[in-house]
Amino acid sequence: MSVAKREVLPLKGSNDVVLARQRVRQWAVELKFSLVDQTKLVTAASELARNALDHGRGGSMTLESLVNGVRLGLRMTFEDQGPGIPDIQQALKDGFTTGSGMGLGLGGSKRLVNEFSIESEVGKGTRVTAARWK
Amino acid sequence: MDRIPVLRMGPLLLITIQVDMHDKLAIQLQDDVTNRISEWGSTGVLIDISSLEIVDSFIGRMLANIAAMSRVLGAETVVVGMQPAVAITLVELGMSLPGVQTALSVEAGMELLYGAVTTGPENERGEA
Amino acid sequence: MNDLAEIISQNENKLRSEWIRTMSSAVERSDLIGKAELNDQCASILQALVEGVRTSGAENLAGAGWNSARELLNSISSSRARQGFSPLEIATFVLSLKQPLFALIREKMAKSQDALFDTIWSATQLLDQLALVTTEAYITTREEFILRQQQELLELSTPVVKLWDGILALPIIGTLDSARTQVVMESLLQTVVATNSRYAIIDITGVPTVDTLVAQHLLKTITAARLMGAECIISGVRPQIAQTIVHLGINLEDVVTKANLADAFALALQRSGRTVVRTSAAPRSPMSGLFTKREE
Numbered sequence: 269m270s271v272a273k274r275e276v277l278p279l280k281g282s283n284d285v286v287l288a289r290q291r292v293r294q295w296a297v298e299l300k301f302s303l304v305d306q307t308k309l310v311t312a313a314s315e316l317a318r319n320a321l322d323h324g325r326g327g328s329m330t331l332e333s334l335v336n337g338v339r340l341g342l343r344m345t346f347e348d349q350g351p352g353i354p355d356i357q358q359a360l361k362d363g364f365t366t367g368s369g370m371g372l373g374l375g376g377s378k379r380l381v382n383e384f385s386i387e388s389e390v391g392k393g394t395r396v397t398a399a400r401w402k
Numbered sequence: 403m404d405r406i407p408v409l410r411m412g413p414l415l416l417i418t419i420q421v422d423m424h425d426k427l428a429i430q431l432q433d434d435v436t437n438r439i440s441e442w443g444s445t446g447v448l449i450d451i452s453s454l455e456i457v458d459s460f461i462g463r464m465l466a467n468i469a470a471m472s473r474v475l476g477a478e479t480v481v482v483g484m485q486p487a488v489a490i491t492l493v494e495l496g497m498s499l500p501g502v503q504t505a506l507s508v509e510a511g512m513e514l515l516y517g518a519v520t521t522g523p524e525n526e527r528g529e530a
Numbered sequence: 531m532n533d534l535a536e537i538i539s540q541n542e543n544k545l546r547s548e549w550i551r552t553m554s555s556a557v558e559r560s561d562l563i564g565k566a567e568l569n570d571q572c573a574s575i576l577q578a579l580v581e582g583v584r585t586s587g588a589e590n591l592a593g594a595g596w597n598s599a600r601e602l603l604n605s606i607s608s609s610r611a612r613q614g615f616s617p618l619e620i621a622t623f624v625l626s627l628k629q630p631l632f633a634l635i636r637e638k639m640a641k642s643q644d645a646l647f648d649t650i651w652s653a654t655q656l657l658d659q660l661a662l663v664t665t666e667a668y669i670t671t672r673e674e675f676i677l678r679q680q681q682e683l684l685e686l687s688t689p690v691v692k693l694w695d696g697i698l699a700l701p702i703i704g705t706l707d708s709a710r711t712q713v714v715m716e717s718l719l720q721t722v723v724a725t726n727s728r729y730a731i732i733d734i735t736g737v738p739t740v741d742t743l744v745a746q747h748l749l750k751t752i753t754a755a756r757l758m759g760a761e762c763i764i765s766g767v768r769p770q771i772a773q774t775i776v777h778l779g780i781n782l783e784d785v786v787t788k789a790n791l792a793d794a795f796a797l798a799l800q801r802s803g804r805t806v807v808r809t810s811a812a813p814r815s816p817m818s819g820l821f822t823k824r825e826e
Contacts, residue, residue: 293455304716
């Protein structure tokens with residue numbers, strides 16, 4: 269598996285979340301993902317970018333296009349140097365919101381992608397990686 | 403800061419969301435809707451999201467909030483025109499927006515709000 | 531190294547015709563590819579070989595000078611795969627160049643044994659590598675083809691039928707796994723929008739078992755439809771399925787279910803404000819209109 273293209277975007281203000289969505293959309297269109305898959309990728313990006321901004325006090329999003337034989341993929345990595353997540357398992361559960369909760373959107377985002385991982389250390393920061401294959 | 407326009411049509415409020423909203427815009431809309439309902443005594447709110455290509459948990463909560471707040475103020479809300487890809491993604495995300503009424507189109511939404519029953523085109527053609 | 535390039539380019543015509551001549555008929559497959567096209571392909575390959583050896587050398591197949599050769603072999607291999615050649619035939623097509631090439635090298639370099647051996651060694655390694663390139667390209671083409679077929683099969687097995695204005699039916703035949711659910715949802719929801727249909731009847735007569743997972747998939751579809759403003763009715767619930775649902779404690783409170791499609795259709799008609807009225811008695815036999823005056 270190899271990385272064909274890479275781009276880093278800052279996540280400093282609420283407008284950056286909109287920009288992040290647009291960029292993910294552009295990459296997904298270029299990689300010829302189906303409309304539903306595009307929507308899932310952009311929505312996951314929106315959730316995770318917002319998390320990095322609101323809970324992580326700002327950070328960055330890295331986009332990478334992946335190649336594995338015939339298959340193409342898009343990987344998004346969200347990093348922040350914020351307070352970190354003390355209980356990751358709980359955070360994944362809290363993401364399951366029915367519209368009135370204050371979930372972190374993590375659990376939901378996980379369901380929108382094929383590969384998902386979180387690394388977090390209290391006081392140091394968080395890194396969330398989400399990838400979707402065509 | 404630009405706002406999403408809230409139009410008045412008799413007892414109804416009409417809102418068409420066409421832009422990729424950032425969070426502040428969404429919060430502004432919630433405020434505007436509740437203010438207008440109070441001001442104009444509206445009894446129905448129609449939100450057209452047929453142009454929205456993304457609805458994430460924040461926007462989803464905004465829609466649920468508008469519906470809930472409006473109901474407290476005596477108005478019913480209908481969200482119309484959700485795109486298929488958006489519906490599929492929202493469900494996967496875990497949001498079902500239980501307190502929000504929905505309709506396929508602005509027309510269907512208005513019928514719902516006015517309490518009319520859909521009669522269908524064949525009645526106009528005079529067939530059974 | 532340049533010896534190899536020179537030998538090929540200076541004797542291109544002879545080499546090409548020898549190559550085609552010694553190609554066994556099994557590899558030539560005149561039923562699949564015409565003589566002129568075959569000639570063109572061989573000429574292009576020889577040209578690319580020369581360019582590759584001259585630019586990047588016979589050992590360094592990753593070098594930029596070999597890009598056009600790789601592209602050429604990839605496309606020849608893909609098109610032959612589609613034409614129906616086997617991977618063996620495609621690889622042998624490349625390897626059969628060895629015999630005439632070695633004969634040519636021996637003829638031109640008879641005077642220096644060492645150089646002769648080195649050149650033949652380079653040539654054989656090179657052609658082996660290139661044959662492997664064609665095999666890899668073949669496999670890639672087949673994999674893409676299989677993926678496409680799988681997708682088509684998924685789509686074909688979930689038709690959405692319009693029963694009436696604003697009423698759709700979706701008969702599901704077979705097990706409902708998560709991959710199928712995605713296809714079902716997309717297909718149904720797109721048709722809902724296209725036909726402006728408020729009611730969708732999902733018939734599960736053809737679904738063998740309904741466990742918690744299948745129920746979840748169904749619920750997802752129903753929820754997504756509701757978010758768009760359409761209402762789903764589940765029909766075709768067999769007695770065993772009803773028992774399983776209750777035993778598993780699956781909550782279908784908000785879902786309307788009917789035992790069969792006809793009942794579901796009647797319900798959808800009613801909900802959309804329609805009734806069915808009989809206008810005249812149906813004729814008793816096909817002949818009844820022939821000998822008697824037809825009743826108005």
